[in-house]
Amino acid sequence: MIKLLVDSASDIDLTEARDLGIELIPMLITIGEKEYSDGVDLSHKEFFEKLIESDELPQTSQINECRFDERFSALTANGDDVIAIVLSSKLSGTYDCACRAAQKYDGKVRVVDSLNASAGERILCMHAVKLINEGRLSAAEIVDELNIKKTKIRFLALLGTLEYLKRGGRISSVVAFAGEMFSIKPVVSVTDGEVKLVGKAMGSKRGSNLLSQFIDKYGVNFDMPFAPVYSGLTDEFLTKYITDSEKLWVGKTDYLPKYLIGSTIGTHIGPGAIGVAFFTE
Structure with missing residues (x-):
């Protein structure tokens, strides 16, 4: 066994x-x-x-x-x-x-x-x-x-706040303040085992579009496990994202699960993040 x-x-x-x-x-x-x-x-x-x-x-x-x-x-x-x-x-x-x-x-x-x-x-x-x-x-x-x-796994996430990256010392207070002031939404990825910034956009709508562009670029293998995720106390941002980005999913899968991010990554990204982990095609 x-x-x-x-x-x-x-x-x-x-x-x-x-x-x-x-x-x-x-x-x-x-x-x-x-x-x-x-x-x-x-x-x-x-x-x-x-x-x-x-x-x-x-x-x-x-x-x-x-x-x-x-x-x-x-x-x-x-x-x-x-x-x-x-x-x-x-x-x-x-x-x-x-x-x-x-x-x-x-x-x-x-x-x-x-x-x-x-x-x-x-x-x-x-x-x-x-x-x-x-x-x-x-x-x-x-x-x-x-x-x-x-090696085929991609995990991409759009952050809702920079506050927790600042608290953890991963970005400076000045960068965090400027980011919040201009509503900068970073997209991060786990690449080669490390968390890296792969893009950023101004505002939630553009951030969501950027996340979708990355997902579409790699291509989701729907024959393998995949995981839409969110952080915080509500899944409303993920629900809206799934609806707005339906072209990525419709006709390719009958079921989209929703998983809550836990402490290991959640400590650093804080609430309000959404993301998707998937195997590439």
Whole structure:
């Protein structure tokens, strides 16, 4: 049997993980003086409630080697193989910790660097679930397939505010002030495992159009998992975007899910963002 272990940077919470038949290992988040297990005792909505209310940015801790070792030991106890999909190695030391822990299990545990986060990592996990359930491939073959397919993932997002990038020290106060004054809406992408600015527009309408242009440029493979996402306490911006950009979806899929971004990316982009993760054609 092959078991799948996923970290909560994928924005898959404990309830969804159980429904999918996968194992979740949560990131730990400190907000103020209290520590939470992401997606376990702190939902994504509760996270944004606390983020908006707090003057300090939450702190996310990487998953250490000891915690991985405990989970790997339990999951391989019956001789099962384990595939672990984790947050990009360029965003966290979690991957290195997972690899060190996996070395103790004589090839029974394989670790995949998603080179992504949030919805980008989510859709790689969804593809892994499909491959495992089909039962055609060995664990090694599934890992090979995931390492090929992850290079086809694009995760693009339109930010609603620059405030949280400023708080995290990723842009200066001057840049943030100018951006808010002129209603600059940046489009960011997870590229080669890192979050990068790929474009910016003045105003929400032009920002949405720019996001659509990027999505159309790459082309969505609707035969693979895809994930429209939003951040904050309401999905109204994503709902409007889906309606306004219907030419991207109509006639190509009968179902458009909506997922709430979690803490790993949400801490830095804040509420009001929308995005899409997909495999290219």
